[in-house]
Amino acid sequence: MDYQKLYPQIQEFVFQTKANRQQWQITYQNCSDALCNYSDKVTELIQRIDQIPVNQQKNLRCALPIQEQLDQSIILPKLDTMPTVLAADGSQILPDRHAPVYYGLINVGGFVFPGNPQAFPQTVQIPELIYGEQLENFSEARLALQRDIHEREMLLNMGRTIQMPCVGLVDGPLEIWIGGSHSGGDQGDYQRSLNTYFHLLGDLYQQKIGLAGYIDRPESNYLVRLLEIAVATPEELQNLQRFHPFSGVSDVDILGALLKPTQRSALFSLYSQPNIQYPTHSQIGFFYINVGSENHPWLGRVEVPAWVAQEEQWLNLVHTMIVHQCQIMGKIAYPFALHRAHELAVVSNEEKDQITRWILTEMQRSGLPISSYSHKQELKNLPSRREWKNPLGGKM
Amino acid sequence: MNQIQIGRLLSATTRQLVVGCQVSQIDLPAIGSLVRINPQVDYAIYGLVYDLYIADDGLVRQLATVGEMDEKVIADHRLNRSVPIEIRVLSVGYKMAGQIYHLLPPKPPLGLEILWLCSDEEIVEFTNSGRYGYLRHILREQDVAVEEVLAAHIKLADNAHRQKGEADWSHKAVQEVIVLLRDDYAALTRVLQSLADSQIFS
């Protein structure tokens, strides 16, 4: 790396950021003022969204107030019992055409954090090898979708046997990722997966298993977008897709100052086209929550399906559960159960290599010809000078 | 023979072996245990476990910073988290064509060979062959808690020998250690202190 050439660019970068920051301060102030002005105008805002022309609604994603004031902060409810937390997280190995064998893998880790004070946490790991037919029309998005579905399946399976109130927890939004569906791929296939997902949600609802998705350090601006709609003139509403007066300000920016530790924001419904397609009981709502400490706010976004959002008891359980889970982790606030599920799911590079070798060995054993790494990959595999470590550590 | 498998070889030099395993603590071999790797049918390498290394784990560190720890978190860590454990082994001898040598193995084993825990019979066979030559491999190490490994080994081996009705093995072993270390006052004192703490001797 030629640091001499890089340095002036770094200086320029910092300079610009500083300039932008001043601009941002102004925008932020405007946005905050808007929040103040419109906080209690819930009904007015709902009507206003209805006035948005259909062509402008297509890609719109914003908060839809339900009944609480926009800038409301809700304190941590006191509960006698804790729900059992079911956390599921998946990871995947993408098929690699440079590797000697072409396969993919989804590994889902599940973690049960029991509400019963006497019970111990439990873990589950379910790996699934993806190969052959499954890899026809392969795309990263499809694998991710499959993984998400496996995660929810696991929550369902774990929750079946649990008596106490329990809440399934996943990392990321509940709204399933559809990024890949537009860029080619099999639309029908996508729809099938979506249906499977809806079924799963329905099952969870029926089994009375709560569900929440936790988004750490969210950059979303759903509430800010709502405020933009609020301040828009009718003309501006006509061209809403281009109207971004509060651009650069996120929900966390404006709520960070309002929410005290352990408090959550008002509950909103997510206004988006995909969400509208969701079964009514599973339509997605969200709130923000401060899991940080005094002077060090740390906001997370929690997504919940309608069956949770509409029941105050469920909502309280989720609120308390998230706070508790984050507290376990101390300063690095993040739900403990989710982290554990993630830990169980992660497939390390060594593990991946080992699996590759394993498959190769088995193939060899059954007399199949085996190929090797591509040269490109093989060169990459050579240890770089800096990375080399004495295999035994320490001096020998 | 009832074989206990401990783990698989990660890396090795002629003098030391590193073995990875994910067993729960109950199955872990104790420091000083005699272990064996069989790279070939007629070739076995013997080693002494001198260190167990539990890989650095960010989560545990993070959890440890939290004042009040949830019992469940502790239980989870102990029961469920399969933190990889590295077992470090000193090569102390080998067996070839039925003959035991207290020399460093002529060639180190290859990766992923299985590490086995030696039975009492094997301990007796290995420690009784020759004249305690293998002890020098332990005493030579600089970065090893020599005295602890030695005391632990003598205690384990003494136990094995007693099972076979041989009560004075440890006596002879300690004599040998003293002879080997008598010019190194500090080292010998540490070793004897450890042996005293091991409470094998009256």
Next chain:
Amino acid sequence: MIEKKRTDETNEFVSQDVRKIGYIVGGGLQENLKARLIVSASQVQEGSFVMIPSGNWVYYGLVTNIQLGATDPRFADEESELRLPSDLASWLHGQTLYTNLEILPVLMLERGPAPETAEYQTWAQEIEDRSRSEPHLMPVKTIPPHHADVYLAGEGEIAEIFGKPTREENFVLGYTREGEHPVCLDLDRFVQRSAGIFGATGSGKSFLTRIILAGLIQRNRASLLVFDMHNEYGFDDIASDSGSKVSGLRTLFQTRVRVVGLGAGNTIRGAAPDFNLEIAMKDICAVDIELLSAELNLKETTSTTLEALVSSFGVENWYNEFREMENGAMMETEDGKKVPAPQSVAAWANRAGVNVMAAEGLHSKMSPLFHRNYILENPASDSINEIVTMLQQGQHVVLSFGDYDRDLDYLFVTNLLTRRIREVWEAQTNQYRTKKSNEPRPLVIVVEEAHKLLNRQMASQTTFNTIAREMRKYYVTLLIVDQRPSQIYDEVMSQLGTRISGWLGDDDDIRAVLAGLAGRETLRGMLTHLQPKEEVLLLGWGVPMPIPIRSRRYDQRFWEDLKEGKAGLQSEKQTISDLGF
């Protein structure tokens, strides 16, 4: 620990009761051998007699020092038994703490190649054929190699070196320090040269002398003349410290020993002597007086005066004449002047032309002698001659000084007597040499308080000096008994064949006893560590090698053994168990 022998040790030089005590780790001829002790230090003592068989040789030596060592001094400093379990502590000590022996190598003896080998056969055959000399003890000329085994010698080895007690000439003088094995003195060899018994007062000289004298009388190869200044040897005595009865030689050997009392009417220890020694005045020579110069504080003029006396009155009469003179007697002349009386010393001096003052001075200084009642003008018998005859005939004479315990008497009498003896033995030897008479009977003159007679000043004048130096040829030797060997003339000391010494504290005395011997530094230590009254060190030409011994007890049992002709084989330990302890 009875060490089983190596196959090549099944030979006559290693007896069954030897114990391996260690192995050689270093050293040399100059600075002694060093051996690592493998048994408890309590089993070995300074002076222990050890043997080191190695190759074709057996080496014999003495333990001269026992030293504690540690591989690291910290092992010794640390009281590890307090910190470690006792097993560990004792194993640690076994390996890091050790005891080294210093061994003075003295003798070596060829033992030949390992028996039952062809080499051995050849070797033995060569000796048989006399093409090779018989193995004999010789001073060490080389040393055993590293790790040669060191054994504590057994009875057999002691006998091998110091002689078997069963042989007639060998007399058990004591036992090895451990009190186990008898150590012999070859009496024939002992009397061949003058010998000395030394030790501080109370160290056991007189008792040991009694023992040796008893042995010599028993052996009967030499006559003894004992100058018994303190009346210890003839009749029974009471031990000054224990108060128990100590038998005299006369009591045991009866008529073979004659006790002679000095002067008439003296009793010795309450008993009447066999006869009295009375000295005829005619027997007194001028030299006998000159010898007393120091004692009587005589002037330089003495010899002139004495010469004048002898020439005036003759050799036989001078003493009596001089004694008769009246010192300072005066008479008045016709003209009323006072002049020396004719019978006065001055009158004689004037006549003889010697200095009056000198003559008068000598007369007055000799007056103690003039009043000795053992000096007679005409004794009833020639007792000096009687003594000489007795000695010639094989009897033993103890001359007790009775109440004449002044140095004056001792010097005067012993010299006079010895002078006569010397004349007689010299004459007889000369006759014998010319085949005119029998071989003279060997004579040992025992001199207590020898330094009085053999000190530097006296030595030149007394007969003892001559005897010590020359009389060996004439069958007369000295056995000198003394507590101040440093005061004895070196010339005399150097003549002593056998030296036996009890404990000595004075450096000069120690040096004197060890003069001329190899390994003096080592022996010095041994001398100072001797147990008074119990132990003595045998040294010198008369013994094959120096060795400290526990001296034989001079007691009832000794007498009984001697009477029954037992050699004293039983060790002290056995004796004790015999007595039922």
